[in-house]
Amino acid sequence: MITARLLTPEIQAPGLQDFDYFRQTRSRKVYSPWAGTPIVASPSFDLESALSISLAKSTDAFWKPSSPLADSPLTSPAPSEPGSPHPSRAPSPVSAQAASRSAPSVDVQTLNKGSGASKSHHKRQSRENRRKKREQAKVDSGHNFYQSRPAVREKYFNKYGRRGIEVDFDLMNAPAAASGFTGVRQAFSKKAYTLEEIVRKTNFRVCEWDGRQLPPTTNAEASSTPTPVVDAKGRIVAHLGGHPDAEDWPQAHQAAAQLLEENRMLLAFPRKSKHHRRGNFFAVPFGVSHGGGRKRPTVRRQTPEATSVLARLNASTPFKRIAHFASSVFATWAPRLYDYYVDRLGATFEHGKDLKRIFVGSIFPSATYNFGPSTACFLHTDAANLPFGWCSITALGRFDSKKGGHIVLWDLGVIIEFPPGSTIFIPSAVVAHANTKIGNGETRYSFTQYAAGGLFRWAEHRFMNNNDFFANLTKEEAQEEAEREQKRWSGGIDLFSTLADISTKPVT
Secondary structure, three states: OOOEEEOOOOOOOOOHHHOOOOEEOOOOOEEOOOOOOOEEEOOOOOHHHHHHHHHHHHHHHHHOOOOOOOOEOOOOOOOOOOOOOOOOOOOOOOHHHHHOOOEOOOOHHHHOOOOHHHHHHHHHHHHHHHHHHHHHHHHHOOOOEOOOOHHHHHHHHHHHOOOOEEOOOOHHHOOEOOOOOOEOOOOOOOOOEOHHHHHHHOOOEEEEOOOOOOOOOOOOEEOOOOEEEEOOOOEEEEEEEEOOOOOOHHHHHHHHHHHHHHHHOOOOOOHHHHEEOOEEOEEEEEEEEOOOOOOOOEEOOOOHHHHHHHHHHHOOHHHHHHHHHHHHHHHHHOHHHHHHHHHHHHHHHHHOOOOOOOOOEOOOOEEEEEEEOEOOOOOEOOOOEOOOOOEEEEEEEEOOOOOOOOEEEHHHOEEEOOOOOOEEEEOOOOOOEEEEOOOOOOEEEEEEEEOEHHHHHHHHOOOOOHHHHHHOOOHHHHHHHHHHHHHHHHHHHOOOOEHHHHOOOOOO
16 A cells, blocks of 8 residues: 655655745746645655556557456567567566466457447547548648538528528619729718617518527518528528537537637727727727738738737637638538639739638638627628628627627618527628617627638739739720729629529429
């Protein structure tokens, strides 16, 4: 039996007197030395011998099992014995002691029968292997973007493709710039409204949506997830993507909200930064962008504090999952538009070797963490984004989505419930949108992903800014470019999916 004794003044641990008690934290704060009484094992205890015995046991039991009808020796097999996992290892110094004991027999067939735990392990390993193959395929294809899988598209199209929110709106009439690369800046009221205020002042429809299935109700238009939003021409101009089909998703999106709350405390926001054209809340945009005076695509500059916080958030599992989910939904429901992103953004990143993607497998080059703690956007458009592109918005926090936090698509005339943990896609550059206020004591954050129209213009203009590009065109090339500009907006709209595109099976 191994016993332990307290160190007395007569029995001191060797070298203890010379140990440097005082330490400093990273902030250079000195903390006091440990003042407790150490515990030492009995002098008869030999750690090396104990480890050697344990190693001999595990080696023979798992690497060289004997016949199920005989006891397994604890000593290592002889160096010349075929099949030995350690053929050149010298005998253990305690082999004589170990040989005097015996270990219980190991039934190989019993070990290999495949218990429930082992089957579960094999399933997890199989899924992990498939995931690694998909990741390798992305690397082999020259980019890290998500690749659409036909089986996934068919699964969701067949199940949800005929359920949608139809709106009296034609995307072709939305305000886009003449070049077709950006929207048009507009002035809106800098005020957030409650659900009751908007319902009272407008005739907008209220659409119930909780990210999963809902039964029809009589007092509101019910919908399910995923739910396309369809314009007057049958185009899927927006999409209620829902959330990943994972049992742990409630815990995952709550962890994301908690990360935003904790890291918000680490940022030294200037007081004025809480008040901007999108609302009264703290926000940090980041990633690769172009436009707004930039001469070329660049990575947004951040303060040292913001850089540290962004690195922590971007490396977290919850936000990686949100980013990957958004790209997979994008590729599934708008594959032509997604391929346009892959082609143009892929070229931009390939040309700019100093440009860094935010998340592996994500199509979006830019994102914003809206730290709240009460994020309710004013009515606005994000005119710098690609006008025929999608912006991904994920709501986070703790609030009653039936009473507040709705997304209001003003030009479409709908108010949609937007519960925590769910993701919605909209053409944010040309469709005015806002959020309804949440209740007292509630919290709401959001995570948005998007792409500036300037990044696509950079690729199509041969990696030159506007002035250089047009200065290098011949008269004929300038005429051709003018014709392309006239068609870019309509051509971009044609990249959206339609209900006819996703109707893969006849209606029965």
